[in-house]
Amino acid sequence: MTEDRKVEFVKSYLLPRLDQRSTGDAKEQHLEEVEQLLAEAYLAEGTTFISGILKSVLPVLLIDVVFHIPAVVYGLVLSMTGTWFLMVHTDLLDRFSIATQSEYSTGATYGGRKRLDVQKAERLAENTVLTNIGLIWLSLGFLIQIIAAIFFPGASVVQQIL
Secondary structure (H helix, E strand, C coil): HHHHHHHHHHHHHHHHHCCCCCCCCCCCCHHHHHHHHHHHHHHHHHHHHHHHHHHHHHHHHHHHHHHHCCHHHHHHHHHCCCHHHHHHHHHHCHHHHHHHHHHEHHHCCCCCEEEEEEHHHHHHHHHHHHHHHHHHCCCCCCCCHHHHHHHHHCCHHHHHHH
């Protein structure tokens, strides 16, 4: 299948299913440009998905040969990998990005004063912090599950303490 046909496939079958929840009043030209960008991004990132699974599962297979780990660890390792992927690749904003995205111009298009939309900056900062905290909690939870599945199979925490 050619690259153009793959892009058309994603645009025809995947993107409409993702848009069912949202509506907007964007220009048709902008929607077409964004649709093309999204389709290309899904194809570019989606092809690395298979190699990512192999890179995550192969080390677990090697460890399994030696230590005979429970099967649940495979799923937890994939979950942990997904969480780390989100943590590293999510569009978490730094102070420069928040400031830039929260600015608006007053007056002339060129040479007008730039002002900061404080409410938008607060919302972006809060979303970034809450995303970081959530991803850290997910990582910690998956790590504890992996440790528990390997070292304390079939036992509750209370049984291990008593």
